[in-house]
Amino acid sequence: MNLKTTNPALYYLQRLAFYLLVLVIALYLLAPFFWAVLTSLRSAGDLFLTPAEFIAAPTTFNNYVQVFGNPNFQRGLLYSLIVAVGSVLVSLLLGSFAAYALGRFRFKGKAIVLYVILAVSVFPQIAVLGGLYTLIGNLGLYNNPLGLILSYLIFTIPFTVWVLTSFVRDIPAELEEAALVDGASPLQTLFLVLFPVMMPALVTTGLLAFINAWNEYLFALTFTSTNRTTPVVIANYSGATQFDQPWGPIMAASIVVTVPLIILVLVFQRNIVSGLTAGAVKG
Amino acid sequence: MTVQTTAPARPTRTRGIEAARARQAIWLLLPTLIAIALVAGYPLYRTFYFSLFEANLTSPEQRTFLGLGNFWFTTEDGIALGFLQDPKWWGAVKNTLLFTVVSVFLETVFGMIIALVVNSAFKGRALLRTAMLVPWAIPTVVSAQMWAYLYNDSFGLIGRGILGGQAVLANTDTAIWALVAVDVWKTTSFMALLILAGLQSLPGDMYEAADMDGASKWTQFWKLTLPLLRPALLVALVFRSLDALRVFDVMSVMLGNVNAAATSMTGYARQALIDNQLLGLGSAVSVAVFLIIMVIVVMYVTAFRVKFD
Numbered sequence: 001m002n003l004k005t006t007n008p009a010l011y012y013l014q015r016l017a018f019y020l021l022v023l024v025i026a027l028y029l030l031a032p033f034f035w036a037v038l039t040s041l042r043s044a045g046d047l048f049l050t051p052a053e054f055i056a057a058p059t060t061f062n063n064y065v066q067v068f069g070n071p072n073f074q075r076g077l078l079y080s081l082i083v084a085v086g087s088v089l090v091s092l093l094l095g096s097f098a099a100y101a102l103g104r105f106r107f108k109g110k111a112i113v114l115y116v117i118l119a120v121s122v123f124p125q126i127a128v129l130g131g132l133y134t135l136i137g138n139l140g141l142y143n144n145p146l147g148l149i150l151s152y153l154i155f156t157i158p159f160t161v162w163v164l165t166s167f168v169r170d171i172p173a174e175l176e177e178a179a180l181v182d183g184a185s186p187l188q189t190l191f192l193v194l195f196p197v198m199m200p201a202l203v204t205t206g207l208l209a210f211i212n213a214w215n216e217y218l219f220a221l222t223f224t225s226t227n228r229t230t231p232v233v234i235a236n237y238s239g240a241t242q243f244d245q246p247w248g249p250i251m252a253a254s255i256v257v258t259v260p261l262i263i264l265v266l267v268f269q270r271n272i273v274s275g276l277t278a279g280a281v282k283g
Numbered sequence: 284m285t286v287q288t289t290a291p292a293r294p295t296r297t298r299g300i301e302a303a304r305a306r307q308a309i310w311l312l313l314p315t316l317i318a319i320a321l322v323a324g325y326p327l328y329r330t331f332y333f334s335l336f337e338a339n340l341t342s343p344e345q346r347t348f349l350g351l352g353n354f355w356f357t358t359e360d361g362i363a364l365g366f367l368q369d370p371k372w373w374g375a376v377k378n379t380l381l382f383t384v385v386s387v388f389l390e391t392v393f394g395m396i397i398a399l400v401v402n403s404a405f406k407g408r409a410l411l412r413t414a415m416l417v418p419w420a421i422p423t424v425v426s427a428q429m430w431a432y433l434y435n436d437s438f439g440l441i442g443r444g445i446l447g448g449q450a451v452l453a454n455t456d457t458a459i460w461a462l463v464a465v466d467v468w469k470t471t472s473f474m475a476l477l478i479l480a481g482l483q484s485l486p487g488d489m490y491e492a493a494d495m496d497g498a499s500k501w502t503q504f505w506k507l508t509l510p511l512l513r514p515a516l517l518v519a520l521v522f523r524s525l526d527a528l529r530v531f532d533v534m535s536v537m538l539g540n541v542n543a544a545a546t547s548m549t550g551y552a553r554q555a556l557i558d559n560q561l562l563g564l565g566s567a568v569s570v571a572v573f574l575i576i577m578v579i580v581v582m583y584v585t586a587f588r589v590k591f592d
Contacts, residue, residue, distance in 0.1 A: 018400075018405065019405070021396075021400060022400060022405065022407065022411060025396075025397055025400060025411065026410075026411060026414050028468070029414045029415060029417060029418055029472070030414055030417060032418075032426075032429055032430065032433060032468065033417055033418070033421065033429070035429075035433065035440060036429045036432070039432065047438045048437075048438070051440060051444065094314045094315045094318055095315065097311040097312070097314060097315065098311060098312050098314075098315035100311055101307075101308040101309075101311035101312045102308075102312070105304050105305065105307065105308035105311075106301065106304070106305070107304070107305035107308045107309070108305070110308075113312060113316070116319070117315075117319065120319055120323045122525055122576070122577075122580055123323060123327075123573070124525075124528070124529035124549065124569075124572050124573060124576050125529065125531075125549075126529065126531070126548075126549045126552045126553060126556075126569050126572050126573075127326075127327055127330055127569050127570070127572065127573035128322070128323060128326035128327055128330060129326075129330075129552075129553065129556060129557070129565075129569065130326070130329065130330055130333060130340070130556050130562055130565055130566050130569060131325065131326025131327065131328070131329030131330050131333075132322065132326045133340065133556075133557070134329065134340075134343055134562075135321075135325065135326060135329075150321075150322060151322060153318050153319075153322050154319075154322045154323050157315060157318055157319060158319075161315060186307045186310075186311065190311075211420070214422065215422040215423055215424070217423065217424050217531070217532040217535070217536075218531050218532065218549070218553070221535070222553070222557055231422055231423075231424035231425075231532075232424075234424055234425060234428060235424050235427075235428070235532075235535070235536045237428075245432075245435070247432050247435070247438060250428055250432070251428075251429070251432065254425040254428055254429060257422060257425060258420070258421050258422060258425050261420045261421070261422070262416075262417060262420045262421075264420075265416050265419070265420040266413060266416065269412075269413070269416065272416075273476055273479075273480060276473075276476060276477065276480075277476075277477060277480040277515075
């Protein structure tokens with residue numbers, strides 16, 4: 001049965017084909033990003049070079065200097081951070097209350113609540129865009145990071161509730177019962193007993209919600225005019241004239257907002273996979 | 284029988300506790316329910332409401348009732364004003380459906396191949412698994428700009444090199460395939476991750492038994508792996524399809540908002556609603572997008588009996 005001994009030629013041919021496939025996959029996944037990094041390190045004049053000359057051209061950090069000196073980009077980073085962290089904190093707080101109720105309590109209408117929350121996560125954002133626009137206008141939150149934090153709850157809350165509920169269900173009931181017997185209120189139980197156990201889950205969900213909020217484009221484009229988040233700044237990054245696309249600085253800005261995410265994702269690899277599967281399989 | 288005699292005392296106590304717990308559960312859920320009502324329920328109601336009116340985004344108070352006029356309305360001079368009479372809307376629907384079907388199909392096939400490769404034992408497996416996460420971690424707008432640059436007809440590796448200076452994004456008919464390629468690159472990782480998680484939960488001894496029986500790898504894949512992977516695969520399919528149907532950012536960044544309106548349903552709706560300030564017409568288009576997506580969700584759930592619990 002062992003191909004290595006019965007037919008070594010075929011075995012090594014198979015191994016070679018397999019590693020070739022691995023190489024093709026790795027190139028496919030990484031080459032576009034590699035090219036963006038390379039472009040961010042080249043001067044504008046070098047863009048006309050052939051690919052081989054382009055790779056060999058001298059490295060410069062001018063694009064990064066230019067990007068960090070751009071007031072729109074500076075503001076974008078600040079607002080992205082405020083909006084993403086704000087919506088993560090709000091949705092984790094509300095989401096863990098809801099997840100505790102849905103994962104540990106029995107009451108009438110629980111299935112309905114779960115399905116309503118699931119239905120909201122299936123919503124196309126465009127279905128609420130007009131209504132949210134007028135609501136944000138009425139609340140005086142247009143062009144205000146708070147308006148974005150509020151509107152982002154539409155996708156961060158259903159997600160956090162679903163993922164945290166599946167985690168809460170897996171927590172052994174004894175923990176909570178012990179707290180109940182000692183006379184702890186539900187909020188005390190949640191904060192003092194369950195939160196420490198839920199920490200990995202909170203980190204995972206928070207991280208995934210952060211990534212979603214950091215990347216959001218449609219609401220950020222619609223509900224702000226000057227206080228833009230980085231995706232909108234990058235999408236509208238313009239040069240001296242309307243038709244001049246400053247690719248070097250655009251790629252540099254792109255790398256700046258991407259690298260923190262890649263580092264976070266690589267550090268929390270395992271959590272992310274478990275969070276994604278819990279989130280996807282359970283809603 | 285002895286159990287029955289002691290029974291009456293306990294249920295009342297547990298019922299009391301149950302009732303108290305149910306009340307506490309409502310309080311714990313209340314903030315979330317209020318938030319959802321505020322950011323989803325109320326705006327959705329407003330969208331349905333305004334779809335029946337002629338109204339401007341800047342002054343929604345001044346509105347006139349139109350009934351279904353935003354959807355279908357022909358003036359006495361024969362001018363068609365409803366969006367369902369606009370060929371551009373149907374172009375956007377066609378392009379979105381094409382985009383969804385082709386990109387989700389390719390993502391599933393590529394995702395399956397990548398997941399199977401990463402799931403087998405070889406040197407450098409951990410590295411490939413890490414590389415797999417990179418496209419997924421890149422923000423959509425960034426990946427759209429990256430690819431817009433690659434497709435650029437005078438600078439881009441693809442646009443200048445492979446396509447020989449052809450401006451592929453300038454024409455909606457060719458742009459749609461370029462956009463499919465971008466979406467496939469960006470989200471194949473997500474598919475691969477979910478399929479990989481499914482693969483790793485399959486029992487290994489099953490394959491040993493299949494090997495003993497002399498089943499080829501090919502047969503094992505079709506008869507064992509695929510059927511057992513079905514639940515994980517379906518959930519991934521549903522989520523990817525929904526994301527693709529409501530796509531906006533890739534089109535908006537790579538084509539600009541004007542051409543995005545001809546390429547995606549969301550882009551068409553946003554142009555009417557925000558760029559043209561037509562609250563009534565834009566809401567009507569949003570209702571249509573909402574209904575199309577809901578119908579597809581129901582079709583998926585009933586046809587494949589997808590379970591979410």
